[in-house]
Amino acid sequence: MSQVAVVGAGIVGVSIAFELQRSGFQVVLIDRDAPGRGASYGNMASIAVTEFLPSSRPSVWSKIPFWLIDPNGPVSFRPGYMPKLMPWFIKFMAAGLPSRVRQIEAAGAVLCKRVHEDLSALLKSAGLTDVLSRQGCLSLYSDEAEFRADWDHIDVLERFGLAHEVLDGNAARELEPGLSKTIGKAVLFPQNLSVRNPYELVTKFCERFEAAGGEVLRGEVVDFSKASAGWTIHLKDGNTVRSGQLVLCAGAYTGRLSAKLGESIPLETERGYHTQLSEPGVGLRHSLIWPARAFMVTPTAGGLRVGGTVEMAGLDAAPNYQRAKVLVRHAEFALPGLQTSRATEWMGHRPALPDTLPIIGPSARHPGVFYATGHGHLGLTYAATTARLIADLVGGRVPPIDMAPYRVDRF
Secondary structure (H helix, E strand, C coil): CCCEEEECCCCHHHHHHHHHHHHEEEEEEEECCCCCCCCHHHCCEEEEECCHHHHHHHHHCCCCCCCCCCCCEEEEHHHHHHHHHHHHHHHHHCCHHHHHHHHHHHHHHHHHHHHHHHHHHHHHHHHCCCHHCCCCCEECCCCCCHHHHHHHHHHHHHCCCCCCCCEEEEHHHHHCCCCCCCCCCCECCCCCEECCHHHHHHHHHHHHHCCCEEEEEECCCEEEEEECCCEEEEEECCCCCEEEEEEEECHHHHHHHHHHHCCCCEEEEEEEEEECCCCCCCCCCEEEEHHCCCEEEEEECCCCEEEEEEECEEEEEECCCHHHHHHHHHHHHHHHCCCCEEEEEEEEEEEECCCCCCEEECCCCCCCEEEECCCHHHHHHHHHHHHHHHHHCCCCCCCCCCCCCHHHCCC
C-alpha cells in the first residue's frame, strides 16, 4: 500500500483520510489539535445543498458600506485588519462580476448535486447512517419585501432544479409552532439535512479510521522538504513524518502551509460564532435560517445552536463574543419561547476563498501534493464529495466531474 499524509483533521480531513484508506492507501492523519476541534466543532450542523450562491454579487456590494459602519451587522470588519484584507477583498469583488457569478453558481451546483449520493455512500461504509436528521430547513421572512430581497437565492435554486416550497406564515407555523407570528413567509428546503452532532461525527470517523489501521498524529506542521521518494513533513516538536503524497486540508490554516511550498492561496478566515443552548425550552424539527438577519438555528448536540454572521479579523485576533450575543437576540425574536440561560459561546475559523468555491485538486507546482480547502460555510456539506474527488486524484483515477473550476491556480 502507498503512504499518504493528510494534514488537517476536521470533517474534510477525516473524510478524506477514511476514503483514501478505503481505496487501499496507508494513511497518516496529522493535526495540531485533537480531531474535530477546529471549525468542525462549532459548525451549524447543516448539509446545506441549497447554499452555493456566491457571496460576492452586485446585490451584496450595495450592502457593504452599511456593514462597514454597523458593528452588529451580518458582516463585521476589524479596522486594523483592513490593510491586510485588501488584496483578498479585490479578488472578492472581481468574483462578483455578472459573468463570473454564473460560472461560480454552476460549479457550486455541480458539487451540491453530488452531496447526497457521496455522503450516503461514505456514511454507509462507516456504519454511521443514523447521524442525520432529515426534516429539512426553513428560510424565514417577515414580509414580502424580505422575500423579494432574497430572490437571487430562490432564483438560482429554480434554475438548477433544487427542491424548495414557498409557504405563508401560517403554514410555516404548522411545521414549527414555536415560530413568531411576525414571520409572514418561509421557504422549505427539504434536501437540507442536519447532523445530530458534527463533532461526534468527526470523532466517530476517526475511531473507524484508526480501527482499520490508520494513524492519527497530533503535531503542528511547520515545514516540508522534498525527499527521495516523496516528502518529509517537519513538526514543531522536532519530529518528522515521511510520506509519498500529501493532502493539505487544514482549513483556514492551509494558506500558511501552502506558502511553505511556494504556493500562494488567497485564503482568509471568516470568523464565525455560535451559542449552544442546552435547555432552549423550544423544540425544533427543522433548522431555521433568517437571511435578512443573517443567523441560523439548528437542533444539534442535544440542544439548539444559534450561529451565523461573518467577522473578518484574521487568525490571531481575540474573539468578540458580542457577535454571538447579537445572534441570540435575533433568535429570540424568531422563537419567542426561547430560553437562553444555559448557554456556551464559541468562535471558529471558516476557510474563505474570494469566489466561494473550494480548492480541490493537485498542486500546480509539486507532483504528489493535493489541496482540499476553502470550503467556507459548506465544509460539512462538501466533505464527502471532496473526499471522493481527492481519492480519485490521489489514486490516479479520472474524477466524475470537471475539476478545472476548483484548481488551486485559478486566481
